[in-house]
Amino acid sequence: MDRLKAKIRDIPDFPKPGIIFKDITPLVKDPAATRLAVHQLIHPFLGRDITAVAGMEARGFIFGSLVAWELGISFIPLRKPGKLPYDVQSVSYDLEYGSASLEAHIDSLNKNDNVLLIDDLLATGGTAKASCELVEKLGARVEACAFVVELDFLKGRDILKEYEVHSLIHY
Secondary structure, three states: OHHHHOOOEEEEOOOOOOOEEEEOHHHHHOHHHHHHHHHHHHHHHOOOOOOEEEEEOOHHHHHHHHHHHHHOOEEEEEEOOOOOOOOEEEEEEEEOOEEEEEEEEOOOOOOOOEEEEEEEEEOOOHHHHHHHHHHHHOOOEEEEEEEEEEOHHHOHHHHOOOOOEEEEEEO
């Protein structure tokens, strides 16, 4: 994972003072590193009955769609409100400084689906937990959650304790 970690750039004081943003754009710029990340995200789940991958807007779309393509299964985008053109199911959740929502088409998943949830980063876990709740509201089962980066000191894994969590890089 050192090869992948070397491709993540620290941006101090973004999006606000005191935050060190973990920038994945150098990683996705490098095709070999991106391929390695996708294969490492998938590895623990090979041979399991995963029928769809869900990814959160926006960076979860990058890795989620690549994982779905590699596995030959559906990709389900979990979007910010007002972005999807059909009937949606939604989930709202609290953020440190307000609230947010995620939406998915009501027919995107069903009771026969086992979903691998993918995002670039696990921080406090709020968005990931809401994503799991949205998948379950649609009738599907969350098989596991996988992240490229996990900020261990924010303890996001704790809020996801009822789900299997796999992360490639830990800070």
